[in-house]
Amino acid sequence: MWESYKKSFQSYLKLEKSLSPNSTEAYLRDIDKLTQYLEAESPNKTPATVILNDLQAFLAWIAELGMQPTSQARVISGIKAFYKFCLLENIVQQDPALLLEAPKTKRALPDVLSIAEIERLISCIDLSKPEGTRNKAIIETLYGCGLRVSELVNLRISQLYLDVGYIRVIGKGNKERLTPIGDSAAKYIKIYIKEIRNHIAVKPGNEDIVFLNKRGTLLSRVMIFLIIKELAAQAQITKTISPHTFRHSFATHLIEGGAHLRAVQEMLGHESITTTEIYTHLDREFLRKTLDTYHPLSQGFHSK
Numbered sequence: 001m002w003e004s005y006k007k008s009f010q011s012y013l014k015l016e017k018s019l020s021p022n023s024t025e026a027y028l029r030d031i032d033k034l035t036q037y038l039e040a041e042s043p044n045k046t047p048a049t050v051i052l053n054d055l056q057a058f059l060a061w062i063a064e065l066g067m068q069p070t071s072q073a074r075v076i077s078g079i080k081a082f083y084k085f086c087l088l089e090n091i092v093q094q095d096p097a098l099l100l101e102a103p104k105t106k107r108a109l110p111d112v113l114s115i116a117e118i119e120r121l122i123s124c125i126d127l128s129k130p131e132g133t134r135n136k137a138i139i140e141t142l143y144g145c146g147l148r149v150s151e152l153v154n155l156r157i158s159q160l161y162l163d164v165g166y167i168r169v170i171g172k173g174n175k176e177r178l179t180p181i182g183d184s185a186a187k188y189i190k191i192y193i194k195e196i197r198n199h200i201a202v203k204p205g206n207e208d209i210v211f212l213n214k215r216g217t218l219l220s221r222v223m224i225f226l227i228i229k230e231l232a233a234q235a236q237i238t239k240t241i242s243p244h245t246f247r248h249s250f251a252t253h254l255i256e257g258g259a260h261l262r263a264v265q266e267m268l269g270h271e272s273i274t275t276t277e278i279y280t281h282l283d284r285e286f287l288r289k290t291l292d293t294y295h296p297l298s299q300g301f302h303s304k
Helices: 003-016 021-041 052-064 069-088 115-123 130-145 149-153 183-195 221-234 243-256 261-268 273-281 284-294
Strands: 166-170 176-180
Touching: 003 021, 003 069, 021 052, 021 069, 052 069, 115 130, 115 221, 115 243, 130 149, 130 183, 130 221, 130 243, 149 221, 149 243, 176 261, 221 243, 243 261
Parallel strands: none
Antiparallel strands: 166 176
């Protein structure tokens, strides 16, 4: 019963909303969860006969299954998008999801590496091996630019403007941004390209990819995870770290150093500054020192 609606919704997301295949699939999975629930509880329900109470009961059900609030919020986003589509197509006359509330999500503070820990991890890289030079350039780039792992593995030589200290990054939703790259990261990318990459037999289609494996093709995301996991073990770092940890650390260290939040937002490719603001909550001691140093009441300027 729901399949034809879902197919039309899929076309709408692809053609009219221009969403990526991953985003489209995520929305469809959310609607699949809802329809599975409705077919079990109320087999005759159609999009037009669903009411707010049905959606609230569905939310209670997925919460009981143990779905995390962040995942619940994403499902609600999918349902709301579906019913906006249904209104546009006159499938429904009223939107039952209009008053559907997302659960309040509490952002978990991500693990952040200290500068000393990053230096320790980099010092464990074996530069006597060809992949060591590559791995050093990878870590320097992750930390020096705050890239997502997908942005790193897809980075192209034609996107490097190292002489002027910038790289062009293709982020989420194929959005491009220019982000500055530190001298150290630029230096090790140049060394890697000149001394290692230029001697690899590159497979067709990978000529412009910066970071390659031994077979001359681009590295997988999983490979980046494994490289970091191995280095963390050698450096005896017990924190849970991933490629994203370097992105978190990049942002946190910048903000702790006094960088403007909007500048960090631009470098990370965040659409909303509220996404960036999570990094301002990471270092309680830093915030305390800021308060003690700059707040008038902490400096003895008490009102008479």
